[in-house]
Amino acid sequence: MGSNREFLSRMSLNQITTEQLNLEEAVKACTKAEVPWISLWRHKIEEIGLQQSKRLLKDAGLQVSSLCRGGMFPASTKELRQKNLDENRRAVEEAAELGTDVLVLVCGSSLEHDIAACREWVNEGIEELVPYAASHGVKLGIEPLHPMYAADRSVVVTLGEALTIAEKYPAEKVGVVVDVFHVWWDSELYKQIARAEGRILGFHVSDWNVPITDTFKARKLMGDGVIDIPRIRKAVEEAGYHGPIEVEIMNQDLWDLSGDEVLATIKDRFVHYV
Template sequence: MSIEPLADWKRLSLNQITTDRWSLREAVEGCLRADISWIAPWRNKVHETGLAESRRLIRDAGLRVSSLCRGGMFPAATAAEREARLEDNRRAVEEAAELGAEALVLVCGPAPNRDIDQARQWVAEGIERLVPFAREHGIRLGIEPLHPMYAAERSVIVTLGQANAMAAAFDPADVGVVVDVFHVWWDPELYAQIARAGEQRRIVGFHVSDWIVPVPDMLLGRGMMGEGVIELRRIREAVEAAGYNGPIEVEIFNQAVWDMPGDEALALIKQRYLEHV
């Protein structure tokens, strides 16, 4: 019987939302205790701690930053609001650069009205305007498509194909895509789109969790790896075959996981990562 190859243990990155009750300091210290080498901070946690102190904590611990979450949210009802959101994205780029992040994740935003096509145009325009600033700061932008159930409130970019098409307007060194299994596992074009992203080395991030049946909550319903129906190892191998060998973020929105003692959650993450990713 063939044995499926395990994911490289040292590629595991703690996406900070998975231990949402922890401050950035606590997450850094938890990673050290768990021998996790990568972390993906969220901007609200960085702001609570302070950017300079966040940078110091991460660097003193010897951790590497797989990504900063999040930029995006480009669509808005007025030009002034869209300009304000672009300015916030510039601040996110500066924060990502200061932290030494591999990429800034873009959750692109919903339509402020019923015009979803217009909203997608605003996303494209926002990214186009952000690219020169991100390039100056050495930050690569990663468009993350979200599951279609989030189209009305979080992102009008809902398939990897859409993300690939939008990224294709830009140099791969500037803009790529993020493959999050929770959002894309269902897509009949998934493997073709992963291969398409690989042709230009567009994949800038890979996130894992699981899809529980039934989904217990629309937002806080992600499962620990192995609890659901996603073919995690198959997707991981496809992403690697497409040329991505960077960090693998465990990103879980789940109240039960958040309520666990942080060190207990990290121990379970390590176990499930090795068993299922």
């Protein structure tokens, strides 16, 4: 794995891990902690505007590993689905402006229609979005979510399903994001990671809490759960991915800490448990 310093050069702060901070505060925390990458969330950019966000990142010399998120394609009417697609186009534009070539897709679901219809709408939405993203130099990273989110966040729940969609397009346009929290349980995980060679656009780490008490804020610090993160990382690297590794943890305990405390903690866990 090389030295700790070398390995930490791949660490990216996924902004949701410090939800308590605005973008300026998160950038300062990363700079102070010598974390070279950040994954941005669109609601944080919206707070201060795209151009101010871009200036903050440029002044700090911080690299953007991805933008979260696009997707959420399904909706009950054609008009609403078009509105969702328009929002995805804006997300593509933001990603390009902010200097990242990866837009993470949380594909969406709908409580109003059956799951088969939602899957069709996801496929249709991605098909519509691919040319626009490619014209902006942005790749679409389909992130499968754990099945417990199928009703409200994504009908794409396995890496295999995500790859089946991605493989309809050139690898330089559509790939997948491997988040250990969402995929660790899958009996076909390592087979599918090998299948994903050349298409992995991101790797996210956290840990699985036992028991799950809050489906959104359910994640734990690496080393506090049951996921074999190093084994998954090794498989992802063998499949050709050697890019930034995002620490993405939705957890109220972390959100109650200062940014400096969070960064110090996740750096330590990153070295020891990733």
